[in-house]
Amino acid sequence: MKITFTLLISFIITGIASGQTLSPSYTNLSQHMVYAEAGGAGLYGSLNYELQVTDKPQVGIRAGLGYYYKKTNFLTIPVGANYLFTLEEEKSYIETGFGVTFARADGKLRGTSPYADHFTSYVPSVGYRRHTSDEWVWRIMFTPIINTFGLNPWLGASFGKRF
Numbered sequence: 001m002k003i004t005f006t007l008l009i010s011f012i013i014t015g016i017a018s019g020q021t022l023s024p025s026y027t028n029l030s031q032h033m034v035y036a037e038a039g040g041a042g043l044y045g046s047l048n049y050e051l052q053v054t055d056k057p058q059v060g061i062r063a064g065l066g067y068y069y070k071k072t073n074f075l076t077i078p079v080g081a082n083y084l085f086t087l088e089e090e091k092s093y094i095e096t097g098f099g100v101t102f103a104r105a106d107g108k109l110r111g112t113s114p115y116a117d118h119f120t121s122y123v124p125s126v127g128y129r130r131h132t133s134d135e136w137v138w139r140i141m142f143t144p145i146i147n148t149f150g151l152n153p154w155l156g157a158s159f160g161k162r163f
Contacts, residue, residue, distance in 0.1 A: 030135050030162035031051060031162075033160050035050070035137060037156050037158040039155050039157065040157070041064075041125070041156065042101065044067050046065060047065055047066070061081050062079065064077070066101070077103075078100075079102075080097055080125075081098060082095050082096065083096050092128070093128070094126070095126070095128070096126050098124050098125070100120060101120070102120055103120070105117050120147060121145045121147040127140050127156070137158070137162055140156075141157075142155060
């Protein structure tokens with residue numbers, strides 16, 4: 001679990017540090033996003049924060065908190081990075097990425113559970129993303145889940161706001 005917190009803190013520090021070194025023209029762009037995701041990297045669902053680390057939509061990092069259930073409740077922590085390929089239509093993108101989701105039984109960050117205590121999933125992703133003129137964002141993703149239980153095809157749908 002120490003690795004989980006180390007990764008989460010690293011993402012936060014990276015976001016703060018990159019926010020401090022951006023050019024003044026970049027501050028006019030909406031580089032931050034919060035979104036809810038059904039399915040996807042958080043497994044059943046998650047709330048996420050994303051930071052675009054380049055001065056136009058291209059490279060982003062994200063972290064979130066999610067939920068999963070299999071004989072007991074699991075707290076999930078999806079973290080990852082993505083790259084946006086701009087399509088010809090304005091504010092439309094193909095999104096690719098890779099993430100890791102940490103899951104802990106009964107939502108406890110410490111201690112044990114009568115069930116499998118924790119597991120880690122690797123989550124590659126590809127999908128379509130659209131930004132609206134009002135800075136709303138929606139996306140549909142194919143996010144196969146790879147873990148000790150095998151390879152599971154998975155989908156995700158997200159809706160959020162850039163600011």
